[in-house]
Amino acid sequence: MEKQEFTPKIVGFLCNWCSYTAADTAGVSRLQMPPSVMVVRVMCSGRVDPLFVLSAFLRGADGVLVAGCWPGQCHYQKGNLHARRRAAMLKSIFETLGLEMGDRFRLSWVSASEAPRFAEVAKGFTEEVEQLGPSSIWDEVFL
Amino acid sequence: MPEGLKINKGAEDAVRGLLRSLLESGRVNGVLALGRTGGANGGVAYSLFTDPGAFVADGAALPLLPFMPANAGGLLSRLTLREPLAGPVAAVVKPCELRAFIELVKRSQGSLDNLLLISSTCGGVYPLDVGANGGLKERLPRYWEAVKQGVLDDDVRPTCRACMQFIPDNADITVALVGEEDLDTQCTLFLNTEKGAEFVEGLEGTSLSDELETEQIKRSHGQRAAYREELFAGVEVGMQELIRTFGRCIGCHACKTVCPICYCSLCYFDSQDCEYLPEIYESELERKGGLRLPPNTTFFQLGRLAHVSVSCVGCGMCTDVCPADIPVSTIFSKVGASVQALFDYQPGKDVTEEIPLMTFEEEELAQVAT
Helix, strand or coil: CCHHHCCCCCCEEEECHHHHHHHHHHCCCCCCCCCCCCEECCCCCHCCHHHHHHHHHCCCCCCEEECCCCCCCCCCCHHHHHHHHHHHHHHHHHHHHHHHCCCCCCECCCCCCHHHHHHHHHHHHHHHHHHHHHCCCCCCCCC | CCCEEEEECCHHHHHHHHHHHHCCCCCCEEEEEEEEEEECCCCCCCCCCHHHHHHCCCCCCCCCCCCCCHHHHHHHHHHHCCCCCCCEEEECHHHHHHHHHHHHHHHHCCCCCCCCEEECCCCCCHHHHHHHCCHHHHHHHHHHHHHHHCCCCCCCCCCHHHHHHHHHCCEEECCCCCCCCCCCEEEEECCCCHHHHHHHCCCCCCEECCCCCHHHHHHHHHHHHHHHHHHHHCCCCCCHHHHHHHHCCCCCCCCHHCCCCCCCCHHHCCCHHCCCCHHHHHHHHHCCCCCCCCCCHHHHHHHHHHHHHHCCCCCHHHHHHHCCCHHHHHHHHHHHHHHHHCCCCCCCCCCCCHHHHHHCCCCHHHHHEC
């Protein structure tokens, strides 16, 4: 029963120019979305320092979503491509150290016009994280 | 086949002789090398020598000593950070120190101008505590015996025993040491660049063309690979294990201070950004029922992994200085290996190659974004 009550806390770093707008439109259009994604608006997915992601996880986030413009559509030409490399690096670190954060981290491309896609990403990722259960770091004192 | 110069002297004498002649002839203004600092235990530090007298037998300079009191890559960066060197300076450094310097030059933290880089095939270095306790001297005969046979002494840094890049990449002159059975009487200097050849001109010896990668070196590769696998397999994986390992961290940030790749003059983890407001501590306390202080030890280590693993040269300074005995370097080398493989990048290999996180390909890593 407990599992059903669990609403994951997902920190979403959304690009101002696309994913944030998409999320906004999704809200205005009243698309059904779980209330799990807590949005941090950033000017570009390339602004997301790996430390932001690590900090969110270590402070107890059940999932971290970084969303930006599709490759080729970055407002700053290439920020999202840098973000992609960093995401790959983070995943590699998580994998090598056998950390659950690897499955709880997601990078998605959502353009400004893709409000339904944003709702889908939020829903899909929330379901994935729900399956994984609460983060084991939630009440760790050694961080 | 690389060009070389065979000198009929032992390796240490030959290198000292080379450096002495460089200083005497005024072809270099100074030599950066390890040297005695005096003291009962025979303290050793990197020093900038200008006196040729330091390079006589039993002089103050110890250019081939298997010891690393600081990563010389970082020291070369400090020497050349504000401006390139005004006149030629020779530096005798280990391969990993050279790699670290190349990584720093890529980050605009130093300049290769006017530097004559001398390195050697490397048999590893002893941990700092061996040097601090005066144990270096008694181990030296054993060390050189092992180097001759192309094996590694058991007491050198674990990261050295697991090091696969013991042949320097960007040295002007490479001193052949590993697997050279006659290094007490003969020494081969490989002249990898025109600059290297130019500086040894007039030095007594016979020219030759030879392979640097001998059978012994290939064998050493195999032994190191086996140990590396064993060492990496010993790293505990999983969140709980990681928290246990890094839970020992006392937050002294010594690993960051000695790391040549950690060059930021103000580290995020030392900044005010990393200090929390009281209400954050309060809410954490309320939620967790306790909070370990200093905070952010696991965050610091994971954050540093995210920042430096792509360029980690595996020198082992971090493990050596850790007062809490965390195998920092083993963890960083293991993670570094996977991140570097991901981008097909070898830190310190090529000064013109861009750091993977500073560049990208339009079409790549499609599976990362979902």
